[in-house]
Amino acid sequence: xSFSPLxxxxxxxxxxxxxxxxxxxxxxALHLLERNRPGGIQLAQTLLQAMERVxxxxxxxxxxxxxxxxxxxxxxxDDSLLCIVQSPMDVFxxxxxxxxxxxxVLHGHLSPLDGIGPxxxxxxxxxxxxxxxxxxxxxxxxxxxxxxxxTAHYIAQQLSTLPLVLxxxxxxxxxxxxxxxxxxxxxxxxxxGRRPLISPAN
Amino acid sequence: xSFSPLxxxxxxxxxxxxxxxxxxxxxxALHLLERNRPGGIQLAQTLLQAMERVxxxxxxxxxxxxxxxxxxxxxxxDDSLLCIVQSPMDVFxxxxxxxxxxxxVLHGHLSPLDGIGPxxxxxxxxxxxxxxxxxxxxxxxxxxxxxxxxTAHYIAQQLSTLPLVLxxxxxxxxxxxxxxxxxxxxxxxxxxGRRPLISPAN
Ligand SMILES: [Zn+2]
Ligand SMILES: [Zn+2]
Numbered sequence: 001x002s003f004s005p006l007x008x009x010x011x012x013x014x015x016x017x018x019x020x021x022x023x024x025x026x027x028x029a030l031h032l033l034e035r036n037r038p039g040g041i042q043l044a045q046t047l048l049q050a051m052e053r054v055x056x057x058x059x060x061x062x063x064x065x066x067x068x069x070x071x072x073x074x075x076x077x078d079d080s081l082l083c084i085v086q087s088p089m090d091v092f093x094x095x096x097x098x099x100x101x102x103x104x105v106l107h108g109h110l111s112p113l114d115g116i117g118p119x120x121x122x123x124x125x126x127x128x129x130x131x132x133x134x135x136x137x138x139x140x141x142x143x144x145x146x147x148x149x150x151t152a153h154y155i156a157q158q159l160s161t162l163p164l165v166l167x168x169x170x171x172x173x174x175x176x177x178x179x180x181x182x183x184x185x186x187x188x189x190x191x192x193g194r195r196p197l198i199s200p201a202n
Numbered sequence: 203x204s205f206s207p208l209x210x211x212x213x214x215x216x217x218x219x220x221x222x223x224x225x226x227x228x229x230x231a232l233h234l235l236e237r238n239r240p241g242g243i244q245l246a247q248t249l250l251q252a253m254e255r256v257x258x259x260x261x262x263x264x265x266x267x268x269x270x271x272x273x274x275x276x277x278x279x280d281d282s283l284l285c286i287v288q289s290p291m292d293v294f295x296x297x298x299x300x301x302x303x304x305x306x307v308l309h310g311h312l313s314p315l316d317g318i319g320p321x322x323x324x325x326x327x328x329x330x331x332x333x334x335x336x337x338x339x340x341x342x343x344x345x346x347x348x349x350x351x352x353t354a355h356y357i358a359q360q361l362s363t364l365p366l367v368l369x370x371x372x373x374x375x376x377x378x379x380x381x382x383x384x385x386x387x388x389x390x391x392x393x394x395g396r397r398p399l400i401s402p403a404n
Contacts, residue, residue: 002294013248016241039218048246092204
Protein backbone atom coordinates (compact mmCIF):
# COMPACT_ATOMS: atom_id res chain seq x y z
CA UNK A 1 0.00 0.00 0.00
CA SER A 2 3.00 2.34 -0.37
CA PHE A 3 1.81 3.70 -3.72
CA SER A 4 -1.65 4.98 -4.61
CA PRO A 5 -3.91 2.72 -6.72
CA LEU A 6 -3.31 4.61 -9.97
CA UNK A 7 0.47 4.67 -9.44
CA UNK A 8 0.39 0.91 -8.78
CA UNK A 9 -1.71 0.37 -11.90
CA UNK A 10 0.88 2.27 -13.91
CA UNK A 11 3.69 0.12 -12.46
CA UNK A 12 1.75 -3.02 -13.35
CA UNK A 13 0.94 -1.77 -16.86
CA UNK A 14 4.63 -1.02 -17.57
CA UNK A 15 5.44 -4.70 -17.05
CA UNK A 16 3.97 -5.56 -20.46
CA UNK A 17 7.27 -4.18 -21.80
CA UNK A 18 9.83 -6.95 -22.44
CA UNK A 19 12.60 -7.13 -19.83
CA UNK A 20 10.79 -4.87 -17.36
CA UNK A 21 10.39 -6.39 -13.87
CA UNK A 22 8.84 -4.92 -10.73
CA UNK A 23 11.79 -2.74 -9.70
CA UNK A 24 12.35 -1.33 -13.18
CA UNK A 25 8.63 -0.62 -13.57
CA UNK A 26 8.66 1.31 -10.27
CA UNK A 27 11.60 3.42 -11.41
CA UNK A 28 10.00 4.10 -14.79
CA ALA A 29 6.67 5.13 -13.26
CA LEU A 30 8.24 7.46 -10.68
CA HIS A 31 10.62 8.94 -13.26
CA LEU A 32 7.71 9.92 -15.52
CA LEU A 33 5.49 11.12 -12.65
CA GLU A 34 8.19 13.17 -10.94
CA ARG A 35 10.37 14.35 -13.80
CA ASN A 36 8.76 14.04 -17.22
CA ARG A 37 4.97 14.25 -17.42
CA PRO A 38 5.00 15.81 -20.91
CA GLY A 39 7.15 12.88 -22.11
CA GLY A 40 4.79 10.44 -20.43
CA ILE A 41 1.74 12.01 -22.10
CA GLN A 42 3.53 11.98 -25.46
CA LEU A 43 4.38 8.29 -24.99
CA ALA A 44 0.77 7.45 -24.03
CA GLN A 45 -0.67 9.21 -27.07
CA THR A 46 1.85 7.77 -29.54
CA LEU A 47 1.41 4.30 -28.07
CA LEU A 48 -2.37 4.45 -28.41
CA GLN A 49 -2.14 5.70 -32.01
CA ALA A 50 0.37 3.03 -32.95
CA MET A 51 -1.59 0.19 -31.34
CA GLU A 52 -4.76 1.28 -33.12
CA ARG A 53 -3.45 2.41 -36.51
CA VAL A 54 -0.40 0.30 -37.41
CA UNK A 55 -1.40 -2.69 -39.53
CA UNK A 56 0.43 -4.82 -42.06
CA UNK A 57 1.60 -3.96 -45.58
CA UNK A 58 -0.65 -5.72 -48.10
CA UNK A 59 2.33 -6.60 -50.23
CA UNK A 60 5.16 -7.62 -47.87
CA UNK A 61 3.36 -8.00 -44.51
CA UNK A 62 5.70 -5.72 -42.58
CA UNK A 63 4.26 -3.30 -40.01
CA UNK A 64 2.76 -0.24 -41.70
CA UNK A 65 0.03 2.32 -41.02
CA UNK A 66 -0.36 2.74 -44.81
CA UNK A 67 -1.87 -0.03 -46.98
CA UNK A 68 1.57 -0.55 -48.52
CA UNK A 69 4.89 0.26 -46.87
CA UNK A 70 7.61 2.67 -48.04
CA UNK A 71 9.91 -0.15 -49.27
CA UNK A 72 7.13 -1.64 -51.41
CA UNK A 73 6.14 1.78 -52.80
CA UNK A 74 9.73 2.72 -53.67
CA UNK A 75 10.06 2.35 -57.48
CA UNK A 76 13.86 2.53 -57.26
CA UNK A 77 14.26 -0.85 -55.58
CA ASP A 78 15.19 -4.09 -57.37
CA ASP A 79 12.08 -6.14 -58.14
CA SER A 80 14.12 -9.18 -59.11
CA LEU A 81 15.17 -9.93 -55.52
CA LEU A 82 12.69 -11.00 -52.85
CA CYS A 83 14.14 -11.49 -49.37
CA ILE A 84 12.09 -13.52 -46.90
CA VAL A 85 12.52 -12.71 -43.20
CA GLN A 86 10.79 -13.65 -39.96
CA SER A 87 10.13 -10.20 -38.50
CA PRO A 88 10.07 -6.44 -39.22
CA MET A 89 13.22 -6.13 -37.06
CA ASP A 90 15.04 -8.35 -39.58
CA VAL A 91 14.06 -5.92 -42.37
CA PHE A 92 15.76 -3.22 -40.31
CA UNK A 93 18.88 -5.38 -39.87
CA UNK A 94 19.12 -6.26 -43.58
CA UNK A 95 18.54 -2.65 -44.67
CA UNK A 96 21.77 -1.79 -42.82
CA UNK A 97 23.73 -3.98 -45.30
CA UNK A 98 22.70 -1.84 -48.28
CA UNK A 99 20.37 -4.51 -49.76
CA UNK A 100 18.16 -2.88 -52.38
CA UNK A 101 15.67 -5.64 -53.27
CA UNK A 102 12.20 -6.35 -51.92
CA UNK A 103 11.06 -8.11 -48.75
CA UNK A 104 8.43 -10.51 -47.52
CA VAL A 105 7.88 -10.72 -43.75
CA LEU A 106 6.63 -14.01 -42.31
CA HIS A 107 5.89 -12.96 -38.71
CA GLY A 108 7.29 -16.10 -37.13
CA HIS A 109 8.17 -19.60 -38.21
CA LEU A 110 6.36 -22.87 -38.78
CA SER A 111 5.75 -24.70 -35.53
CA PRO A 112 3.43 -27.69 -36.00
CA LEU A 113 3.55 -28.59 -32.30
CA ASP A 114 2.21 -25.12 -31.43
CA GLY A 115 -0.40 -25.32 -34.20
CA ILE A 116 1.38 -22.68 -36.31
CA GLY A 117 0.97 -23.78 -39.92
CA PRO A 118 1.71 -22.26 -43.35
CA UNK A 119 -1.41 -20.03 -43.35
CA UNK A 120 -0.51 -18.55 -39.95
CA UNK A 121 2.75 -17.09 -41.22
CA UNK A 122 1.37 -15.99 -44.60
CA UNK A 123 2.84 -18.61 -46.92
CA UNK A 124 -0.14 -18.55 -49.35
CA UNK A 125 0.45 -14.79 -49.80
CA UNK A 126 4.16 -15.49 -50.33
CA UNK A 127 3.38 -18.04 -53.06
CA UNK A 128 1.32 -15.39 -54.88
CA UNK A 129 3.92 -12.69 -54.29
CA UNK A 130 6.79 -14.85 -55.60
CA UNK A 131 4.94 -15.38 -58.90
CA UNK A 132 4.58 -11.68 -59.65
CA UNK A 133 6.36 -10.46 -62.79
CA UNK A 134 9.99 -9.50 -62.31
CA UNK A 135 10.88 -11.77 -59.38
CA UNK A 136 13.92 -13.84 -60.32
CA UNK A 137 15.45 -14.82 -57.00
CA UNK A 138 13.96 -15.56 -53.60
CA UNK A 139 16.45 -15.18 -50.75
CA UNK A 140 15.54 -17.21 -47.68
CA UNK A 141 16.75 -15.10 -44.72
CA UNK A 142 14.88 -16.80 -41.89
CA UNK A 143 16.78 -17.12 -38.60
CA UNK A 144 19.69 -19.63 -38.52
CA UNK A 145 17.84 -21.64 -35.86
CA UNK A 146 16.31 -25.11 -36.11
CA UNK A 147 12.85 -23.58 -36.66
CA UNK A 148 14.13 -20.99 -39.13
CA UNK A 149 15.96 -23.67 -41.13
CA UNK A 150 12.88 -25.90 -41.18
CA THR A 151 10.73 -22.98 -42.34
CA ALA A 152 13.24 -22.14 -45.09
CA HIS A 153 13.28 -25.77 -46.17
CA TYR A 154 9.48 -25.91 -46.32
CA ILE A 155 9.30 -22.69 -48.35
CA ALA A 156 11.98 -23.97 -50.74
CA GLN A 157 9.85 -27.05 -51.38
CA GLN A 158 6.73 -24.97 -51.98
CA LEU A 159 8.50 -22.68 -54.44
CA SER A 160 10.58 -25.41 -56.15
CA THR A 161 8.26 -25.74 -59.15
CA LEU A 162 8.48 -22.03 -59.99
CA PRO A 163 11.10 -20.69 -62.43
CA LEU A 164 13.05 -18.94 -59.66
CA VAL A 165 16.49 -19.10 -58.15
CA LEU A 166 16.10 -19.94 -54.47
CA UNK A 167 18.96 -19.00 -52.19
CA UNK A 168 19.71 -19.11 -48.47
CA UNK A 169 21.86 -16.50 -46.74
CA UNK A 170 25.30 -17.96 -46.07
CA UNK A 171 26.15 -19.37 -42.69
CA UNK A 172 28.32 -16.44 -41.86
CA UNK A 173 25.52 -15.83 -39.38
CA UNK A 174 26.16 -17.84 -36.21
CA UNK A 175 24.05 -20.97 -35.82
CA UNK A 176 21.53 -20.86 -33.00
CA UNK A 177 21.47 -17.06 -32.96
CA UNK A 178 18.86 -14.52 -33.92
CA UNK A 179 19.24 -12.54 -37.11
CA UNK A 180 18.55 -9.16 -35.56
CA UNK A 181 21.46 -9.55 -33.12
CA UNK A 182 24.06 -10.08 -35.87
CA UNK A 183 26.35 -7.13 -36.68
CA UNK A 184 25.94 -5.44 -40.06
CA UNK A 185 29.28 -6.59 -41.49
CA UNK A 186 28.63 -10.27 -40.79
CA UNK A 187 25.15 -9.93 -42.17
CA UNK A 188 26.39 -8.23 -45.35
CA UNK A 189 28.91 -11.06 -45.79
CA UNK A 190 26.22 -13.69 -45.28
CA UNK A 191 24.01 -11.99 -47.81
CA UNK A 192 26.77 -11.71 -50.42
CA GLY A 193 27.78 -15.35 -49.87
CA ARG A 194 24.26 -16.74 -50.33
CA ARG A 195 24.22 -20.05 -52.21
CA PRO A 196 21.56 -21.47 -54.52
CA LEU A 197 19.24 -24.09 -53.08
CA ILE A 198 17.28 -24.85 -56.25
CA SER A 199 17.72 -23.34 -59.72
CA PRO A 200 15.15 -23.38 -62.48
CA ALA A 201 15.44 -26.52 -64.61
CA ASN A 202 15.81 -24.57 -67.87
CA UNK B 203 13.45 4.11 -43.42
CA SER B 204 13.05 0.48 -42.32
CA PHE B 205 10.10 1.27 -40.07
CA SER B 206 6.98 3.28 -40.88
CA PRO B 207 6.71 6.82 -39.46
CA LEU B 208 4.30 5.87 -36.69
CA UNK B 209 6.42 2.87 -35.65
CA UNK B 210 9.49 5.14 -35.56
CA UNK B 211 7.58 7.70 -33.49
CA UNK B 212 6.69 4.96 -31.02
CA UNK B 213 10.34 3.88 -30.79
CA UNK B 214 11.37 7.50 -30.14
CA UNK B 215 8.62 8.04 -27.55
CA UNK B 216 9.68 4.92 -25.59
CA UNK B 217 13.09 6.50 -25.01
CA UNK B 218 11.63 8.81 -22.36
CA UNK B 219 11.78 5.74 -20.11
CA UNK B 220 14.94 5.65 -17.97
CA UNK B 221 17.56 3.16 -19.20
CA UNK B 222 15.88 2.61 -22.57
CA UNK B 223 18.18 3.16 -25.57
CA UNK B 224 17.51 2.78 -29.29
CA UNK B 225 17.81 -1.01 -29.48
CA UNK B 226 15.66 -1.61 -26.40
CA UNK B 227 13.03 0.84 -27.67
CA UNK B 228 12.88 -1.06 -30.99
CA UNK B 229 12.37 -4.37 -29.21
CA UNK B 230 9.69 -2.90 -26.94
CA ALA B 231 7.77 -1.33 -29.84
CA LEU B 232 7.84 -4.48 -31.97
CA HIS B 233 6.95 -6.69 -29.01
CA LEU B 234 3.80 -4.65 -28.32
CA LEU B 235 2.85 -4.30 -32.01
CA GLU B 236 3.37 -7.95 -32.86
CA ARG B 237 2.49 -9.76 -29.67
CA ASN B 238 0.54 -7.67 -27.18
CA ARG B 239 -1.66 -4.88 -28.56
CA PRO B 240 -4.21 -5.19 -25.72
CA GLY B 241 -1.34 -4.75 -23.24
CA GLY B 242 -0.06 -1.76 -25.23
CA ILE B 243 -3.48 -0.10 -25.24
CA GLN B 244 -3.85 -0.77 -21.51
CA LEU B 245 -0.44 0.79 -20.87
CA ALA B 246 -1.30 3.86 -22.99
CA GLN B 247 -4.59 4.45 -21.19
CA THR B 248 -3.16 3.92 -17.69
CA LEU B 249 -0.18 6.13 -18.48
CA LEU B 250 -2.38 8.97 -19.71
CA GLN B 251 -4.65 8.70 -16.65
CA ALA B 252 -1.70 8.63 -14.27
CA MET B 253 0.08 11.59 -15.92
CA GLU B 254 -3.12 13.66 -15.78
CA ARG B 255 -4.64 12.63 -12.46
CA VAL B 256 -1.82 11.78 -10.01
CA UNK B 257 -0.92 14.79 -7.89
CA UNK B 258 0.61 15.17 -4.44
CA UNK B 259 -0.86 14.39 -1.02
CA UNK B 260 -1.71 17.66 0.74
CA UNK B 261 -0.40 16.32 4.02
CA UNK B 262 2.80 14.36 3.22
CA UNK B 263 3.53 15.36 -0.40
CA UNK B 264 3.78 11.80 -1.71
CA UNK B 265 2.25 10.95 -5.10
CA UNK B 266 -1.51 10.50 -4.82
CA UNK B 267 -4.57 10.87 -7.03
CA UNK B 268 -6.61 11.62 -3.90
CA UNK B 269 -6.19 14.90 -1.94
CA UNK B 270 -4.65 12.87 0.90
CA UNK B 271 -2.89 9.52 0.54
CA UNK B 272 -3.78 6.17 2.15
CA UNK B 273 -0.97 6.37 4.74
CA UNK B 274 -2.14 9.81 5.86
CA UNK B 275 -5.80 8.70 6.01
CA UNK B 276 -5.01 5.53 7.99
CA UNK B 277 -6.12 6.20 11.59
CA UNK B 278 -4.21 3.13 12.84
CA UNK B 279 -0.76 4.61 12.22
CA ASP B 280 1.42 6.20 14.90
CA ASP B 281 1.05 10.01 14.81
CA SER B 282 4.00 10.51 17.14
CA LEU B 283 6.58 9.51 14.50
CA LEU B 284 7.20 11.59 11.37
CA CYS B 285 9.73 10.15 8.93
CA ILE B 286 11.21 12.53 6.35
CA VAL B 287 12.33 11.03 3.04
CA GLN B 288 13.45 12.35 -0.34
CA SER B 289 11.11 10.46 -2.66
CA PRO B 290 7.95 8.30 -2.85
CA MET B 291 10.22 5.31 -3.63
CA ASP B 292 11.79 5.76 -0.18
CA VAL B 293 8.33 5.50 1.41
CA PHE B 294 8.00 2.15 -0.36
CA UNK B 295 11.42 1.05 0.94
CA UNK B 296 10.70 2.07 4.54
CA UNK B 297 7.23 0.48 4.52
CA UNK B 298 9.00 -2.87 3.93
CA UNK B 299 10.67 -2.54 7.38
CA UNK B 300 7.31 -2.55 9.18
CA UNK B 301 7.50 1.14 10.18
CA UNK B 302 4.06 2.30 11.32
CA UNK B 303 4.51 6.05 11.73
CA UNK B 304 3.81 8.91 9.34
CA UNK B 305 5.85 10.32 6.45
CA UNK B 306 6.80 13.58 4.83
CA VAL B 307 8.20 13.43 1.27
CA LEU B 308 10.64 16.18 0.22
CA HIS B 309 10.94 15.45 -3.51
CA GLY B 310 14.66 16.00 -3.71
CA HIS B 311 17.32 17.70 -1.65
CA LEU B 312 18.60 21.21 -1.11
CA SER B 313 20.98 22.23 -3.87
CA PRO B 314 21.85 25.94 -3.69
CA LEU B 315 24.11 25.73 -6.77
CA ASP B 316 21.14 24.46 -8.83
CA GLY B 317 18.85 27.07 -7.31
CA ILE B 318 16.90 24.47 -5.32
CA GLY B 319 16.05 26.10 -2.00
CA PRO B 320 13.88 25.22 1.01
CA UNK B 321 10.60 26.23 -0.70
CA UNK B 322 11.32 23.99 -3.71
CA UNK B 323 11.39 20.83 -1.60
CA UNK B 324 8.47 21.83 0.63
CA UNK B 325 10.26 22.75 3.88
CA UNK B 326 7.69 25.44 4.88
CA UNK B 327 4.98 22.73 4.69
CA UNK B 328 7.20 20.43 6.76
CA UNK B 329 7.61 23.09 9.45
CA UNK B 330 3.81 23.37 9.69
CA UNK B 331 3.36 19.59 9.62
CA UNK B 332 5.94 19.00 12.36
CA UNK B 333 4.03 21.32 14.71
CA UNK B 334 0.75 19.44 14.44
CA UNK B 335 -0.52 17.90 17.70
CA UNK B 336 0.81 14.45 18.45
CA UNK B 337 4.18 14.63 16.69
CA UNK B 338 6.93 13.75 19.15
CA UNK B 339 9.81 12.58 16.99
CA UNK B 340 10.99 13.58 13.54
CA UNK B 341 13.15 10.91 11.86
CA UNK B 342 15.44 12.31 9.19
CA UNK B 343 15.69 9.55 6.55
CA UNK B 344 17.16 11.51 3.67
CA UNK B 345 19.70 9.67 1.51
CA UNK B 346 23.12 9.00 3.11
CA UNK B 347 24.78 11.18 0.46
CA UNK B 348 26.50 14.54 0.86
CA UNK B 349 23.34 16.33 -0.34
CA UNK B 350 21.04 14.19 1.80
CA UNK B 351 23.19 14.81 4.89
CA UNK B 352 23.28 18.56 4.22
CA THR B 353 19.50 18.60 3.80
CA ALA B 354 19.04 16.64 7.05
CA HIS B 355 21.35 19.07 8.84
CA TYR B 356 19.43 22.09 7.51
CA ILE B 357 16.09 20.60 8.56
CA ALA B 358 17.47 19.77 12.01
CA GLN B 359 18.44 23.43 12.43
CA GLN B 360 15.01 24.62 11.30
CA LEU B 361 13.20 22.31 13.71
CA SER B 362 15.62 22.72 16.62
CA THR B 363 13.46 25.23 18.49
CA LEU B 364 10.43 22.92 18.52
CA PRO B 365 9.77 20.51 21.43
CA LEU B 366 10.58 17.45 19.32
CA VAL B 367 13.09 14.64 19.34
CA LEU B 368 15.03 14.80 16.09
CA UNK B 369 16.73 11.62 14.95
CA UNK B 370 18.71 10.44 11.94
CA UNK B 371 18.53 6.86 10.64
CA UNK B 372 21.68 5.00 11.71
CA UNK B 373 24.55 4.60 9.31
CA UNK B 374 23.81 0.99 8.76
CA UNK B 375 22.91 2.30 5.32
CA UNK B 376 26.06 2.48 3.17
CA UNK B 377 27.51 5.96 2.71
CA UNK B 378 27.25 7.36 -0.80
CA UNK B 379 24.38 5.05 -1.71
CA UNK B 380 20.73 5.63 -2.43
CA UNK B 381 18.14 4.68 0.14
CA UNK B 382 15.85 2.85 -2.26
CA UNK B 383 18.63 0.41 -3.23
CA UNK B 384 19.24 -0.75 0.36
CA UNK B 385 17.87 -4.17 1.32
CA UNK B 386 15.02 -4.30 3.83
CA UNK B 387 17.02 -5.92 6.63
CA UNK B 388 19.75 -3.27 6.57
CA UNK B 389 17.14 -0.55 6.40
CA UNK B 390 15.19 -2.01 9.35
CA UNK B 391 18.45 -2.10 11.33
CA UNK B 392 19.27 1.49 10.42
CA UNK B 393 15.80 2.60 11.45
CA UNK B 394 15.96 0.76 14.79
CA GLY B 395 19.45 2.16 15.50
CA ARG B 396 18.49 5.78 14.82
CA ARG B 397 20.17 8.20 17.23
CA PRO B 398 18.92 11.53 18.58
CA LEU B 399 20.27 14.69 16.99
CA ILE B 400 18.51 17.20 19.23
CA SER B 401 16.19 16.56 22.17
CA PRO B 402 13.73 19.02 23.69
CA ALA B 403 15.34 21.11 26.40
CA ASN B 404 12.77 20.10 29.05
ZN1 LIG C 1 5.59 -3.66 -47.91
ZN1 LIG D 1 0.00 11.60 2.56
